[in-house]
Amino acid sequence: MKHDGTRQLAVITGATGGIGKEICRRVAMSGFDILAQYHSDRAAAEALQREVEDNQHLCRIVQADLASEAGVASVCSAAEAMRADSSGTLEIRALVNNAARLLGPSFDEATVADFDAYMALNARAPFFLSQRLSRNMPPGASIVHISSASAHFSSPGDIVYAVSKAAVEALTKNSAEALAARGIRVNAVVPGFTNNGHSAFTIPEAVRYMSSFAVLGGVASPTHVADAVVFLLSDTAARTTGSILDVSGGSMLGARGPRAHSVRDLL
Numbered sequence: 001m002k003h004d005g006t007r008q009l010a011v012i013t014g015a016t017g018g019i020g021k022e023i024c025r026r027v028a029m030s031g032f033d034i035l036a037q038y039h040s041d042r043a044a045a046e047a048l049q050r051e052v053e054d055n056q057h058l059c060r061i062v063q064a065d066l067a068s069e070a071g072v073a074s075v076c077s078a079a080e081a082m083r084a085d086s087s088g089t090l091e092i093r094a095l096v097n098n099a100a101r102l103l104g105p106s107f108d109e110a111t112v113a114d115f116d117a118y119m120a121l122n123a124r125a126p127f128f129l130s131q132r133l134s135r136n137m138p139p140g141a142s143i144v145h146i147s148s149a150s151a152h153f154s155s156p157g158d159i160v161y162a163v164s165k166a167a168v169e170a171l172t173k174n175s176a177e178a179l180a181a182r183g184i185r186v187n188a189v190v191p192g193f194t195n196n197g198h199s200a201f202t203i204p205e206a207v208r209y210m211s212s213f214a215v216l217g218g219v220a221s222p223t224h225v226a227d228a229v230v231f232l233l234s235d236t237a238a239r240t241t242g243s244i245l246d247v248s249g250g251s252m253l254g255a256r257g258p259r260a261h262s263v264r265d266l267l
């Protein structure tokens with residue numbers, strides 16, 4: 001709750017994923033009510049809601065396929081309904097665009113349908129969620145996109161995913177200027193390989209491969225990403241907009257050894 005008695009709502013997409021769950025927990029702990037979007041895993045969404053509410057924070061869940069226009073609209077409607085129901089005490093002060101399709105088809109294999117599916121979820125949904133929800137955000141509100149280090153190095157095996165994340169970073173910079181006059185900040189967090197609970201993180205060869213990208217070695221935990229999100233949403237980051245915050249362990253630095261085609265080839 002803010003000093004003036006208003007409560008602040010954070011809309012968080014991909015809340016059932018390995019990173020999204022941790023973002024929800026930590027953003028709630030930092031003082032936000034949560035609207036958590038999920039796609040297919042209702043049980044995980046309900047478990048997250050119980051956990052956040054057991055810790056005395058409000059959490060609502062909304063199902064949506066964000067690759068569709070209707071899915072984007074239903075998340076916006078759910079947020080706007082929460083705001084309307086609060087009689088002016090709840091403000092939409094944060095949006096975290098975290099939902100995504102990961103990895104992705106290679107340069108040789110990608111089809112038009114693949115390309116469109118990745119772009120729809122990873123780039124189009126963040127664009128239109130930002131456009132629509134920002135209309136009801138007050139000055140001081142903040143948007144954080146989750147990008148990927150893959151937008152910064154070549155990995156032709158995951159080229160479509162990388163292209164979609166490069167679009168997210170262009171969205172970050174351009175919408176930061178578009179929204180600056182309204183006092184809304186826009187930033188991105190850039191994870192490298194992060195243990196999201198996927199079985200790949202139990203395969204030593206795959207973990208060795210993923211660790212070889214980071215100059216700090218190893219892979220990240222979802223907490224590293226979530227803490228960066230909390231910082232960017234907070235007033236501590238009041239002078240930070242249009243920035244790309246790297247939590248990849250330095251995966252974007254320097255030359256690396258021989259690459260596999262994609263981590264998918266090691267699963």
Ligand SMILES: NC(=O)c1ccc[n+]([C@@H]2O[C@H](COP(=O)([O-])OP(=O)(O)OC[C@H]3O[C@@H](n4cnc5c(N)ncnc54)[C@H](OP(=O)(O)O)[C@@H]3O)[C@@H](O)[C@H]2O)c1
Binds near residue numbers: 067
């Ligand atoms: N993990 C990494 O190594 C890594 C590295 C760099 C960047 N990132 C970025 O970090 C973010 C979170 O990744 P993660 O590792 O937590 O992924 P994850 O565990 O696979 O979670 C993906 C999330 O996206 C949701 N989702 C999938 N398809 C959807 C759709 N059509 N509409 C709406 N939601 C959909 C899933 O919902 P359901 O579970 O309900 O279906 C889930 O909540 C992503 O933006 C990713 O690109 C991750």
